[in-house]
Amino acid sequence: xxxxxxxxxxxxxxxxxxxxxxxxxxxxxxxxxxxxxxxxxxxxxxxxxxxxxxxxxxxxxxxxxxxxxxxxxxxxxxxxxxxxxxxxxxxxxxxxxxxxxxxxxxxxxxxxxxx
Amino acid sequence: xxxxxxxxxxxxxxxxxxxxxxxxxxxxxxxxxxxxxxxxxxxxxxxxxxxxxxxxxxxxxxxxxxxxxxxxxxxxxxxxxxxxxxxxxxxxxxxxxxxxxxxxxxxxxxxx
Numbered sequence: 001x002x003x004x005x006x007x008x009x010x011x012x013x014x015x016x017x018x019x020x021x022x023x024x025x026x027x028x029x030x031x032x033x034x035x036x037x038x039x040x041x042x043x044x045x046x047x048x049x050x051x052x053x054x055x056x057x058x059x060x061x062x063x064x065x066x067x068x069x070x071x072x073x074x075x076x077x078x079x080x081x082x083x084x085x086x087x088x089x090x091x092x093x094x095x096x097x098x099x100x101x102x103x104x105x106x107x108x109x110x111x112x113x114x115x
Numbered sequence: 116x117x118x119x120x121x122x123x124x125x126x127x128x129x130x131x132x133x134x135x136x137x138x139x140x141x142x143x144x145x146x147x148x149x150x151x152x153x154x155x156x157x158x159x160x161x162x163x164x165x166x167x168x169x170x171x172x173x174x175x176x177x178x179x180x181x182x183x184x185x186x187x188x189x190x191x192x193x194x195x196x197x198x199x200x201x202x203x204x205x206x207x208x209x210x211x212x213x214x215x216x217x218x219x220x221x222x223x224x225x226x227x
Contacts, residue, residue: 006157009155033213035215035216037216043203043220043221044218044220044221045205045207045216045218047215047216047217050213050214050215052213091157091158095212095213096212102148102160102163102173102174103148103160103216104160105150105157105158105159106157107155107156107157108157108158
């Protein structure tokens with residue numbers, strides 16, 4: 001069975017602070033994919049990033065960066081210089097590399113960025 | 116650019132009533148999913164489909180049925196609604212098992 005844990009249920013920061021959202025996963029597979037999604041207050045789910053298990057390079061996209069470490073089964077997400085518009089619920093998810101498998105989501109982390 | 120469309124967006128049911136949620140995607144995706152989202156529990160998979168005519172159970176399938184008669188549509192049915200099925204339901208699709216999910220806007224269902 002696979003599992004995704006986002007231990008931080010809520011985080012509150014002040015604008016311009018950096019913040020890291022933790023994601024820890026469990027899987028017995030050697031090949032898998034990890035994802036992050038954002039759900040702003042409007043409710044839609046927005047894809048942010050996909051990373052396969054063979055690519056441990058960190059990725060940076062503007063103020064967003066992701067740190068994938070297989071040794072600790074973690075795929076953490078950092079927002080640099082947070083903004084009020086970053087306020088949302090963020091979900092980490094995991095899927096195995098075989099046909100038909102479901103995407104398992106963590107419980108989500110609600111990030112509140114205050115002005 | 117419709118993407119994934121869910122209907123209806125809101126619905127209130129009485130216990131025991133039945134209803135169907137429709138999900139339609141125009142991206143020619145093979146894989147389609149129904150999730151429910153409850154406070155503090157993230158997204159939990161109800162049922163999914165890997166192609167036209169196929170369906171499979173997810174984590175929380177009890178009380179729901181699905182059908183995928185056409186590739187572009189994935190229907191979620193509640194035969195006898197219960198208050199525990201009050202939730203926000205999301206449909207999603209993806210091109211294959213490695214791709215990102217594209218989500219609909221969600222359907223808020225309340226069962227009284």
